[in-house]
Amino acid sequence: MYRILFVCLTSLCLIFPVSLAFAETGGTPVCPQDRKTPQAPPEFLNLKNPLQKNKETLAAGKQLYEQSAQPLQCKVCHGVKGNGLGEPGFESNPPARNFTCSKTIKNLPDGQLFWVIKNGSPGTVMMGYSDLKDEDIWKLILYIQEFAK
Secondary structure, eight states: OHHHHHHHHHHHHTTSSSOHHHHHHTTOOOSSOOOOOOOOOHHHHTOOOOSOOSHHHHHHHHHIIIIIOSSSOHHHHHOTTSSSOOSTTOOOSSOOOOTTOHHHHTTSOHHHHHHHHHHOOTTSSOOOOTTSOHHHHHHHHHHHHHTTO
């Protein structure tokens, strides 16, 4: 019940005509982004992705990113190109993370990304995806890291 309400309220945010990310940057991705995301606890921070990057894992990560991650697909906020410029009408302050910025992504350990996807990021609109299987989160991370190459 609460999850349905959350999805409905989140979807309502998408109907606003101007995205803060576009308004604040003129539609240009920011790189690097100044962020104050809390550091993941040590038991997460030190995790390494157990999956191998290959066509299958990247395809599965892309499918999650663009279509099946719930309650909201990653592309809605982070954009199809991963540049942090989500769909028109998406509002976020601070703007969504720009995954195309290698200066940012290369300094984010796998475990930090895992923890943020699993638990969300306080002070942002990044919600936690606690219902995703760990394996799916790792696939997403492999795909997200490809944007910075």
